Amino acid sequence: MARNAPDADFGFRQVPLGDKQALVDDVFHSVARRYDLMNDLMSGGLHRAWKDVLVTAVNPPRGPQPFALLDLAGGTGDVALRIAEIGGPGTRITVADINPEMLAVGRERAAKARRDIAFIEANAEALPLPDRAFDAVTIAFGIRNVPRIDLALAEAHRVLKIGGRFLCLEFSSVDVPGLDALYNLYSFNVIPALGRAVTGDAEAYRYLVESIRKFPKPAVFAEMMRAADFRRASFQPLTGGVVALHSGWRL
Numbered sequence: 001m002a003r004n005a006p007d008a009d010f011g012f013r014q015v016p017l018g019d020k021q022a023l024v025d026d027v028f029h030s031v032a033r034r035y036d037l038m039n040d041l042m043s044g045g046l047h048r049a050w051k052d053v054l055v056t057a058v059n060p061p062r063g064p065q066p067f068a069l070l071d072l073a074g075g076t077g078d079v080a081l082r083i084a085e086i087g088g089p090g091t092r093i094t095v096a097d098i099n100p101e102m103l104a105v106g107r108e109r110a111a112k113a114r115r116d117i118a119f120i121e122a123n124a125e126a127l128p129l130p131d132r133a134f135d136a137v138t139i140a141f142g143i144r145n146v147p148r149i150d151l152a153l154a155e156a157h158r159v160l161k162i163g164g165r166f167l168c169l170e171f172s173s174v175d176v177p178g179l180d181a182l183y184n185l186y187s188f189n190v191i192p193a194l195g196r197a198v199t200g201d202a203e204a205y206r207y208l209v210e211s212i213r214k215f216p217k218p219a220v221f222a223e224m225m226r227a228a229d230f231r232r233a234s235f236q237p238l239t240g241g242v243v244a245l246h247s248g249w250r251l
Contacts, residue, residue: 017147050243051079051140053236054169057245058136060087067091070134070159072124072152073142075102077109077117083138084115096122096129125151132161140169144215153228160250166230168246170221171212175241183242187212218244 060067060083067090071080075097084093095117097103103119110117122128124139125148137156146152156166174183187209196205216224218235225233230248237244 046239046242047141050169050238050245051082053238053245054079054138054140054167055082055086057167057247058083058138058165060091060136062086062088064088064090067136068134068161069093070129070137070156071095072137072139072156073097073145074138074140075099075106075119077106077119079138079140080106080117081109081113081115084110084113084117092118094118094120094129094134096120096124096127098123124155127155127159129159131158132164133159135161135164136167137164138167138169141171143168143170144211149216150224150228153225153230157228157230157250162250164250166225166246166248166250168221169243170215170246172215172235172237172241172244173217175237179240218246221246 058069060069065088067087069080069083069087069091071083071093074080074095077095080093080095084091087093093115095103095106097106097119098121100121103121106117107119110119120128124142124146137160139152139156143149143152153166160166191205191209215221218237222233222235225246225248228248229250231251233246233248235244235246
């Protein structure tokens with residue numbers, strides 16, 4: 001790759017932009033089968049409450065009226081299954097993920113739950129989906145792993161119907177004095193050790209911890225959403241700013 005090729009953050013490392021996706025893929029190949037278990041262990045189960053906030057914001061209709069949802073980077077089906085549980089018979093859910101191992105987990109879980117969810121292997125930067133096809137687009141803890149976030153935001157906007165909503169749940173910046181120091185201590189010492197014990201891969205979880213620190217601050221990410229033409233871009237801090245729920249509309 002040419003020396004003047006742009007770089008991207010891979011955790012605290014700078015890597016050629018064209019290499020980041022393969023490196024991220026390697027991380028999720030390694031942890032796919034125990035990804036949701038690790039989420040429980042790392043967050044003490046809080047990720048379930050955070051995803052409940054996301055699902056409540058989606059608010060799929062309970063009746064027969066059609067409602068199309070796209071969940072990006074949701075290969076294990078965790079968010080999709082939650083929405084399928086409360087959505088009415090008109091709710092149609094598509095999960096798009098670039099990682100086939102994560103998708104395999106999601107397909108198995110959906111089949112076991114007898115939920116009709118479509119799973120497609122796709123890059124969030126270039127979705128093989130038509131314009132204005134979805135009433136809502138969600139992504140939970142996945143956008144920070146996308147090499148070109150601006151392209152993923154543009155694609156999410158493109159596939160939304162007029163009046164559709166984009167919801168992004170992502171780790172954020174702790175804003176409670178004292179909690180930030182404890183959070184850093186836990187993140188950099190406990191989480192990689194948990195990753196080694198549960199998945200055999202401490203480095204994958206070291207990357208995931210580092211990637212949180214490199215993700216844009218909430219106000220900056222809101223500006224990125226506005227640049228992608230989302231209207232009424234806003235964010236809601238959760239659990240002292242550990243995570244934030246970002247919202248924007250295609251109007």
